Amino acid sequence: MIKKHILLASLALLSLYSCKKDEDEGQKIREMTEVIPENDRAIQAYLKSHYCELDGEGKVVLGSMEGHSDKTSLWDSPELKRKVIKVPDQHGNYIENTMYYLLLREGTGEQATVADNSFVLYKVQSLGGKVYDDGSHFAQRNWLDLLGAEANAYRGGTVVGFREAVALLKASASTSLTEERDGSLVYPTDSGIGVFFMPSGLTYYTGTTSIPAYSPLLFEINLVKTKRYDHDGDGIPSIEEIRHHQDGTITFPDCNGNNKVDYLDANPCR
Numbered sequence: 001m002i003k004k005h006i007l008l009a010s011l012a013l014l015s016l017y018s019c020k021k022d023e024d025e026g027q028k029i030r031e032m033t034e035v036i037p038e039n040d041r042a043i044q045a046y047l048k049s050h051y052c053e054l055d056g057e058g059k060v061v062l063g064s065m066e067g068h069s070d071k072t073s074l075w076d077s078p079e080l081k082r083k084v085i086k087v088p089d090q091h092g093n094y095i096e097n098t099m100y101y102l103l104l105r106e107g108t109g110e111q112a113t114v115a116d117n118s119f120v121l122y123k124v125q126s127l128g129g130k131v132y133d134d135g136s137h138f139a140q141r142n143w144l145d146l147l148g149a150e151a152n153a154y155r156g157g158t159v160v161g162f163r164e165a166v167a168l169l170k171a172s173a174s175t176s177l178t179e180e181r182d183g184s185l186v187y188p189t190d191s192g193i194g195v196f197f198m199p200s201g202l203t204y205y206t207g208t209t210s211i212p213a214y215s216p217l218l219f220e221i222n223l224v225k226t227k228r229y230d231h232d233g234d235g236i237p238s239i240e241e242i243r244h245h246q247d248g249t250i251t252f253p254d255c256n257g258n259n260k261v262d263y264l265d266a267n268p269c270r
């Protein structure tokens with residue numbers, strides 16, 4: 001089981017182009033300008049034909065509108081939000097990707113940032129309901145370094161969409177997780193929970209060994225705890241040493257000009 005957990009956990013840590021399956025097979029990578037509108041249409045169709053609720057135990061329930069005329073579709077929900085995030089295509093042109101999301105439970109604790117070390121429970125599936133990665137029953141190994149230490153916003157850490165999604169949530173206000181005698185954890189009931197619908201540009205564009213290329217994905221994320229990460233241990237949280245822009249892009253200042261970016265450089269500015 002442990003090995004499986006490690007394999008699954010690593011999925012969220014893959015970068016956008018880390019697995020260039022198409023290229024490896026000698027095929028051309030499809031244009032993001034063509035794929036992303038396709039993904040958007042598929043996501044919109046899903047939102048119009050499904051509803052989403054949180055049950056009494058904090059579990060996300062997604063269902064078809066068929067036979068549920070009493071429910072409100074995700075598309076018609078006043079709570080449905082959008083965030084436009086820019087990611088570079090294979091030519092280096094920045095393409096707008098729209099993430100649709102619904103915050104199902106507002107956490108009572110701290111709001112996360114894209115440079116946090118976060119303890120999350122999550123589930124990744126296709127719009128058709130195929131589950132690729134169910135981390136929702138993990139124990140301690142769900143701590144994820146959202147940004148990573150590669151000084152490249154699109155490599156290392158977690159995929160862009162995941163990082164941006166977590167940063168929209170608030171964690172639980174409780175200070176510790178309770179551990180049962182069998183090692184399982186009792187999760188707080190005040191953590192932030194959301195569902196996020198992501199075009200492939202925000203996740204695994206060219207696919208992974210399990211996720212097909214160009215697939216829009218649905219993420220359920222429960223942010224249990226979050227800590228400001230200090231990658232270089234200089235006492236300044238990484239989020240204060242990078243520039244995270246509204247469109248999801250990140251720039252990396254290097255205040256002393258030694259070619260080591262601030263959040264990975266413990267040397268002072270002067």
Ligand SMILES: [Ca+2]
Binds near residue numbers: 230235237238241
């Ligand atoms: Ca630092």
Ligand SMILES: [Ca+2]
Binds near residue numbers: 258261262265
């Ligand atoms: Ca530096």
